[in-house]
Amino acid sequence: MNAAAPSRPLFLRLPGGSFLHERQLWRHRRLLLQMVRADLRSRYVATSMGFFWSVIHPFLLLLVYIFVFSVVFAQRWEERGGFHFQGNYAVFLCCGLLPWTWLNESLIAASNSVVAQGTLIRKNVFPVVILPFQPILSGLFHFSIAFALFLVYRVATFGFPGVEIALVPLVVVLQAALLMGPALLLATLNVFWRDVSQILTSLLMLLFWLTPIIYLPDMFEPALTARFGASAYGALIWFYWLNPVYHLVALYQRLLFYESIPAWQPAIGVSAGYLLLLSAAAWFLARRLFGRALPRIVEMV
Amino acid sequence: MAPLPAIHCERLTKVFHIHHGAWRRLRAAFSAGTLEGQQRLLALSAVSFTLARGESLGIVGPNGAGKSTLLKILAGILAPTSGHLAIHGKVASIIELGGGFHPEFTGRQNFFMNGAILGFAPSQLEAMYDRVVAFSGLGSFMEMPIKTYSSGMWARLAFSIAIHMEPEILLVDEALAVGDAIFAHRCLGRIHAMKQSGVSLVLVTHDVNAVKQMCDRAMLIDQGQAVALGPCDEVLLTYQTMVAERLTEGGGTDADPPFHRIGAVDVTGAAGDLRYGTFEAVIEGHTVAAADGRRTAQFQPGERVAIAMVVSIHRPIEDAVFGIMLRNRFGIEVFGTNTMRMGRRCGPFGSGQTLTVRFEMDLFLADGVYAVSLAVHTPDGRFFDYQVEATFIEVLGPVHSIGVAHLPMTLTLTPGGDPGAVETRTPAPAGPVSAQVIA
Numbered sequence: 246m247n248a249a250a251p252s253r254p255l256f257l258r259l260p261g262g263s264f265l266h267e268r269q270l271w272r273h274r275r276l277l278l279q280m281v282r283a284d285l286r287s288r289y290v291a292t293s294m295g296f297f298w299s300v301i302h303p304f305l306l307l308l309v310y311i312f313v314f315s316v317v318f319a320q321r322w323e324e325r326g327g328f329h330f331q332g333n334y335a336v337f338l339c340c341g342l343l344p345w346t347w348l349n350e351s352l353i354a355a356s357n358s359v360v361a362q363g364t365l366i367r368k369n370v371f372p373v374v375i376l377p378f379q380p381i382l383s384g385l386f387h388f389s390i391a392f393a394l395f396l397v398y399r400v401a402t403f404g405f406p407g408v409e410i411a412l413v414p415l416v417v418v419l420q421a422a423l424l425m426g427p428a429l430l431l432a433t434l435n436v437f438w439r440d441v442s443q444i445l446t447s448l449l450m451l452l453f454w455l456t457p458i459i460y461l462p463d464m465f466e467p468a469l470t471a472r473f474g475a476s477a478y479g480a481l482i483w484f485y486w487l488n489p490v491y492h493l494v495a496l497y498q499r500l501l502f503y504e505s506i507p508a509w510q511p512a513i514g515v516s517a518g519y520l521l522l523l524s525a526a527a528w529f530l531a532r533r534l535f536g537r538a539l540p541r542i543v544e545m546v
Numbered sequence: 547m548a549p550l551p552a553i554h555c556e557r558l559t560k561v562f563h564i565h566h567g568a569w570r571r572l573r574a575a576f577s578a579g580t581l582e583g584q585q586r587l588l589a590l591s592a593v594s595f596t597l598a599r600g601e602s603l604g605i606v607g608p609n610g611a612g613k614s615t616l617l618k619i620l621a622g623i624l625a626p627t628s629g630h631l632a633i634h635g636k637v638a639s640i641i642e643l644g645g646g647f648h649p650e651f652t653g654r655q656n657f658f659m660n661g662a663i664l665g666f667a668p669s670q671l672e673a674m675y676d677r678v679v680a681f682s683g684l685g686s687f688m689e690m691p692i693k694t695y696s697s698g699m700w701a702r703l704a705f706s707i708a709i710h711m712e713p714e715i716l717l718v719d720e721a722l723a724v725g726d727a728i729f730a731h732r733c734l735g736r737i738h739a740m741k742q743s744g745v746s747l748v749l750v751t752h753d754v755n756a757v758k759q760m761c762d763r764a765m766l767i768d769q770g771q772a773v774a775l776g777p778c779d780e781v782l783l784t785y786q787t788m789v790a791e792r793l794t795e796g797g798g799t800d801a802d803p804p805f806h807r808i809g810a811v812d813v814t815g816a817a818g819d820l821r822y823g824t825f826e827a828v829i830e831g832h833t834v835a836a837a838d839g840r841r842t843a844q845f846q847p848g849e850r851v852a853i854a855m856v857v858s859i860h861r862p863i864e865d866a867v868f869g870i871m872l873r874n875r876f877g878i879e880v881f882g883t884n885t886m887r888m889g890r891r892c893g894p895f896g897s898g899q900t901l902t903v904r905f906e907m908d909l910f911l912a913d914g915v916y917a918v919s920l921a922v923h924t925p926d927g928r929f930f931d932y933q934v935e936a937t938f939i940e941v942l943g944p945v946h947s948i949g950v951a952h953l954p955m956t957l958t959l960t961p962g963g964d965p966g967a968v969e970t971r972t973p974a975p976a977g978p979v980s981a982q983v984i985a
Binding site for chain 1: 562568571572574575576577621622623624625637639641646648650651655658659662663664667668
């Protein structure tokens, strides 16, 4: 063989194993950031209020939920002997709704990310693997703005939180890690079966209501037990324990909202460990399937 | 040790599998082997060739022959199904101009995006930016969203970016057909220069003339197979014969028009702003007109053109030389002269003086767009003002000939076989080039 290493097309140069996709991702990190910037810019490019919109949307949504749940339905829950959010529904809501919005938007956008950039992939030697990460990072940007505003409100109403707040950035990183695998997997599947993106939208809507984001299961306990017996409520709690989004939301709620932990809630370490495990498993599966499908992705998009 | 070839490929084959139904597609995507009952499409079948460093290869063939598939495999976009491919050198491919552009962004933002896709660091792009803008001639348009660009401007930006990435191997697909003629002119000139400096070139095109003028060898691809590979003349003849046969066979729907002509372009577009010199004498303006004084930029072969420039003198000049140069769209100098070559001494000129220099000539040139460069310089070649591609003229005639020149000719058919009976007639002698200096 010749001493000078021939420079070959990417897919030939790098063997499939040994963290090929992770290295690609790292190598093209600047391009990824550029794409994130481009996406954020394009969203507001012709609007007069620009980035302000990224604050207005979640803010209005929050107002609607706060009005509906703490004004319209509050009386009914009180009557059923339910939970009263320790006097501040808005803080509880933000702990769940802001991370959910990030998750929801980035997964839907990620599922379309590869298909949407078909021209780029067909006409350039393009690192496809970075595409699903752009929505995650764009979502992180919006999440950070909204979350910072929320923290200001949290301090204003509840006073300074405890030292646990130092763990919040770690939870944010954990959420990003949790999104990576599903984002890549969904983007890959959607290339071959375009319905994936639509199915995902519906499933996420269901998942939203199956996760204690705008309510707490404690509210239903009396009604559920009265109608289906105590085991029904137990089953619901079991479902929550399996639901990764619940663990994610619970982490935020635990760090920023609860003074005391309801008996059925998992400990912080349990939630974090479960999420780490799931993140790793999802990423492993996603990169494996993506790696197999990559040559066909270029042909299909 | 002989230098490594730029591209070496052996029996490159590409098979596309077509699957119907989502489930089959998903299974095929994630399984290593092949599935039963899938439709196979042989896009490329055992194509082999070697391209030496600095060599250029033109690839021609009918639509759907597999030309673009081959180019995409060479670029590293598609993986070959089987075969061996080795590439030595940095590759830049122009598969489609502006394939990665975002319409909402400005030209500047798109430049940085595109550069990042091609793997350049922001600092490298920053250093490159001014040259790209100068070449594209887009100037202040770089700060406007490119959705406001004309397709020609779009192409200009894309081509300028690709060409400035300083590749060792350049892969170009059909890109020369888009964009305005003036810019295509400049691009071809640039590619020509890159070739001179040792860049290897693979050109996929329908433009037989482009292959002839830019490529050392040509390859004809038909139905995925390399039908012919060799000297341009032979391969292009095979191609043209094939096209002609298919046209007669039926309808000609399969084949592309064999000749691509620029024809009827708008040559009023903005000319380049490449200009340099000491500006002690300045070319204030120029006009292109027919001999009768009618302002036009379109001429028939052999028609007389008058190109005039108005020059103002800003410093006493003892001896000035006024020159003109015509280049065709491949950047080849087809005709150039100056007052010194014509034995005409001009000067001295005093400061503040203005003069008009008028060149008149008969345009015995082949069809095409020609760039006119104008210059004022000293006898030893120091430029006062050199306007590269100051304006453009188009030659478009009823008689279509091949080559660079369109020589005045007549055709006579005489019965009988005696060579002496063949009488050649020359047309009325055309006026030689004249230069007039009106001080």
